[in-house]
Amino acid sequence: MRYFVTLAFDPGLWAEASADDRQSYHRAHLDFHEAVAQRAHLVAGEALAGAEAATTMRHVDGRLTLTEGPFAETAEVVGGFYLVDAADLDTMTSLCELLPAPYSIEIRPVVQVEGLETR
Amino acid sequence: MSDKDLEDVFRDEWGRLLALLVAQFRRLDLAEDGLADAFESASRTWGGAGVPASPAAWLLTVARRRVLDRLRAEAVAARKEPLLLVEAEVTRAASAVRADSGDLVADERLRLVFLCAHPALAPESAAALSLRLVLGVPTADVARLFLTSQATMAARLTRAKRRLAASGAPFSVPTGSERERRLETVAEVAYLAFTAGYAPATGSEVTREPVAAEAIRLARLLRELVPGEPALDALLALMLLQHSRRDARTDADGLPVLLPEQDRSRWRHEEIAEALALLTPWVGTVPTGLAGEYLLQALIAAEHGVAASPEDTRWDRVAGHYAELERLTGSPVVRLNRAVAVAESEGPEAGLAVLDGLDGALPLSHRVPAVRAELLRRTGDSDGARTAYGIAIARCTNEAERTLLTRHRNALDAVPGDPVESPGDRDP
Structure with a gap:
């Protein structure tokens, strides 16, 4: 199955982290990459700029509007994602255990939309 | 065959056959429906035509046929692949797993246990699903255990099955350190199923023992499938000790009778003895985590169980x-x-x-x-x-x-x- 993994955390996590913490977060991602290379397949993965850089598009009353910021105001903000092909949910959760502990991680299967297959 | 006999076959064979069907078709929903159809068909025909030589094989064959019919119907509906291709795949799948290997079946049942108690499910859904799929407890009884309507429970079970399929939860036995953790979840789910029968939060009913007894059956099966686990021995002992007092727990008006006032001659002493035998090898050991918790709780219940009177405690x-x-x-x-x-x-x-x-x-x-x-x-x-x-x-x-x-x-x-x-x- 292909899984879309969203990584959400407090926006201040990185800025407020000590040098040691930053080092350990970095290490955690490297470990994750290494484990995925061995036990699954990494399709894509990126870190995202802060929510203040986000632009939200919506159709309001039939007109397209652009607004500043993310579409949901929450304490935690999506700060990155991975797209991984893995055998099953258990494989995916054991891989994601390697990621930094302060993250909230959402693991969601990708579905095929007929006519838009990319694989 | 009497209804009673059929019920016995049902209790003995349900989980085993369902596990085989899931292993073969990887579809919880179709496997469950197909097997239910097969049992229904047995109750109609075995009375008149006589019981087949191997009831389990008969049930498995009928259930497989039902599942294959459904798969064909789905393939036709989806019109994705040429029908013949589906047919070939279905035939291959049908011959892939044989029903007669004991080890293989035990393994399939364990996979089913781990799937139903998958941490991707809320514990209550996992407990309900385990009773329904591993033991074949009717949805109406599962609903009674969790104090909800049959329709609500049926919807909850369907949601749980869908969630397992959609999230990609595997039909497999976890290995390594993950195995320990998942075994704890399995034990917790079984205990939740048991305590649900004894601890209503509201209402006037104090116990729903027959369904609590089903949870004990689940714990027995777990011990059989994974022997030598202190957590599972202690869990079964704990359940037996609590369950042994069922006849003494309520008075004629249905009011709860507290432990010191219970008529101890009404306790099931053979169940207490079984529990003590389960605990004996672990006395003096110091398991940590869930095994330790269950063991200590069971030892406490055992102190009450062996006291001839409250004063002797x-x-x-x-x-x-x-x-x-x-x-x-x-x-x-x-x-x-x-x-x-x-x-x-x-x-x-x-x-x-x-x-x-x-x-x-x-x-x-x-x-x-x-x-x-x-x-x-x-x-x-x-x-x-x-x-x-x-x-x-x-x-x-x-x-x-x-x-x-x-x-x-x-x-x-x-x-x-x-x-x-x-x-x-x-x-x-």
């Missing part, structure tokens, strides 16, 4: 087990129970001292003021006891228990020096 040992359990869990509920045990072995003042500070940790519990009321009564402080009973009655949501608490409060004004009893001393 070794409260010092019970208090010791509770102290260990409190160290292991830090649970305020355990501390509350320890207070009762300490009061019994060292006197009400010592028990009241253990209660100190618990109100903050359990602000909604009616049991903290109920225990305090009883201990105050024993020290001769009737006014304090009356106030505490009032708080307990106001917080209690179970009708039967509230009636009992009210009775105790009213008895304060009656004869002084009644036989003692401890409201905290319900079965753990």
